[in-house]
Amino acid sequence: MSVFPYVPLEQRPWRLAMGLRPLEESKWLEVDARRNEELALKRRLVNEQRDTVVAVREAGEAASHELLDLVLENLATYHPHVARDVASSEHPIVQASLLVQEDLCVLVHDGQWRLEAACVCFPSRWSLVHKIGTTLDDIHVPVPGYDEELAQPTNAFFGRLKPERSFWRLNWTLLDDATLHQPSSRRQPARGGPDQWFFRVERQTLRLLPVSRAAVFTIRTYVASVQQLRNEHEDFADNLLAALDSAPSAIKAYKGWEGVADQLRVALARS
Numbered sequence: 001m002s003v004f005p006y007v008p009l010e011q012r013p014w015r016l017a018m019g020l021r022p023l024e025e026s027k028w029l030e031v032d033a034r035r036n037e038e039l040a041l042k043r044r045l046v047n048e049q050r051d052t053v054v055a056v057r058e059a060g061e062a063a064s065h066e067l068l069d070l071v072l073e074n075l076a077t078y079h080p081h082v083a084r085d086v087a088s089s090e091h092p093i094v095q096a097s098l099l100v101q102e103d104l105c106v107l108v109h110d111g112q113w114r115l116e117a118a119c120v121c122f123p124s125r126w127s128l129v130h131k132i133g134t135t136l137d138d139i140h141v142p143v144p145g146y147d148e149e150l151a152q153p154t155n156a157f158f159g160r161l162k163p164e165r166s167f168w169r170l171n172w173t174l175l176d177d178a179t180l181h182q183p184s185s186r187r188q189p190a191r192g193g194p195d196q197w198f199f200r201v202e203r204q205t206l207r208l209l210p211v212s213r214a215a216v217f218t219i220r221t222y223v224a225s226v227q228q229l230r231n232e233h234e235d236f237a238d239n240l241l242a243a244l245d246s247a248p249s250a251i252k253a254y255k256g257w258e259g260v261a262d263q264l265r266v267a268l269a270r271s
């Protein structure tokens with residue numbers, strides 16, 4: 001039985017936080033048994049829905065080349081057993097993205113940090129077309145409380161990034177659909193009951209490229225059914241309920257969590 005790698009539910013109430021932790025170079029990219037399946041899905045999306053999953057601008061070119069070299073070097077060093085054949089006619093950020101299960105974004109500082117190149121095959125209900133060329137602050141406009149609580153610390157953090165010190169963070173949500181590729185920006189409460197819901201975790205990393213001084217943001221998406229996590233973790237349902245109950249109402253609306261805690265409570269009382 002598979003064991004889900006991250007269950008970022010805390011005992012304390014839900015809060016909007018940067019939650020960044022130091023990241024070792026060896027742990028930048030994660031390779032698991034789903035690699036072949038996920039890379040095949042990425043190749044299909046790049047071929048069939050390129051405009052949805054790839055967005056590149058001139059300002060992101062140099063950094064995309066540098067990122068591809070770094071991905072190849074990291075795989076050769078820490079994951080030498082995996083295939084590293086690249087489609088060399090492709091844009092470098094697409095080549096890099098087709099080698100790893102992570103989605104890849106490059107942000108360049110031009111007075112503000114701006115998204116200049118990305119290959120995002122597994123978005124969690126947001127659209128790359130709307131975000132490319134925009135700033136870190138603009139990207140996060142839909143997130144309630146981001147502007148007041150996170151914009152300033154996040155920009156300051158980007159300003160202090162150094163190539164030798166990378167970081168990672170986790171976030172999670174609950175959806176009624178296990179599909180990895182979810183580009184629609186409509187967020188609605190999960191339908192059905194808890195036995196049809198999925199826990200979706202993003203492991204995000206952040207680092208600065210030494211030559212171009214662009215920032216690289218990776219997003220790795222893990223999905224498991226609520227049922228599986230209830231079986232694997234005794235306190236999963238209680239912690240999930242506590243997090244859902246304590247989220248502010250604007251966050252509940254943004255995440256599609258309205259009414260979800262009550263449904264979970266009813267299901268738990270029955271089981």
Ligand code: HEM
Nearest residue numbers: 017018105115126131139140142143150154171172173217
């Ligand atoms: C330290 C860095 C960052 C922090 C603390 C941060 C924080 C957040 C938070 C709290 C959310 C709400 C999502 C949720 O909890 O489900 C969010 C959403 C999002 N973030 Fe970030 N973020 C960071 C960097 C980035 C970067 C570099 C990108 C570049 C692509 C990005 C793209 C997004 C997008 C696309 C969303 C969804 C927005 C939407 O609903 O339209 N984030 N971020």
